[in-house]
Amino acid sequence: MADIRVKICGLRTVADVDAVAASGAAYAGFVFFAKSPRHLDLATARELALAAPPGLAKVALTVNADDAALDAIIEAVPLDMLQLHGSESPDRVAEVRARYGLPVMKAVGVADEGDLAAIFDYSTVADQLLIDAKPPKSAVLPGGNGLAFDWRLVAQRRWLRPWMLAGGLTPENVAEAIRLTNARQVDVSSGVESAPGVKDHARIAAFVQAAQ
């Protein structure tokens, strides 16, 4: 069995956390972005984080959050990693990493070859990279849109840091995405939902099984 690490993003209930833990996924993602159907208030996020068993890494996803917002999240929610999913600069990534002492994963949106340079820029300051589909200009959400990018753009590439493939992955296509790109980590949200923000536990299990 290939050692592929899976992140399931956008959990909203303790039952979601239980399903992710049972699936063998490595990371559970909690979204803090008010416009998202997956947004969590601090009390709910804390409850979910406390329900996660040891070994399931708890990741807080934020979008251009300022220090006050991050302070509030860090104070309320036990976490293992921060995921920055906005237009945070490399300097801001370094600042967040130093301020909180947690590993930081920076999301980079990819639509064409020209977007790949940013991966190198962030790889000197972030602990991990999340290579995601660039959202359409009209999108309300900067991620979690269920859209894939052309995986050939990152096929067999090596970066300075561990990276995760994201964007439009599903139980049906994740094995092919891994085969093509040689990604060792994958991230999914929409592809394991029955409706926006509603996780389908059978699809979570199917996704992890297909990835591995």
Ligand SMILES: O=C(O)c1ccccc1NCC(=O)[C@H](O)[C@H](O)COP(=O)(O)O
């Ligand atoms: O999921 C959200 O609602 C979200 C909101 C704001 C910024 C990012 C968001 N999700 C980012 C993720 O980590 C997703 O898992 C990733 O973009 C892949 O999403 P999907 O294509 O839906 O699997």
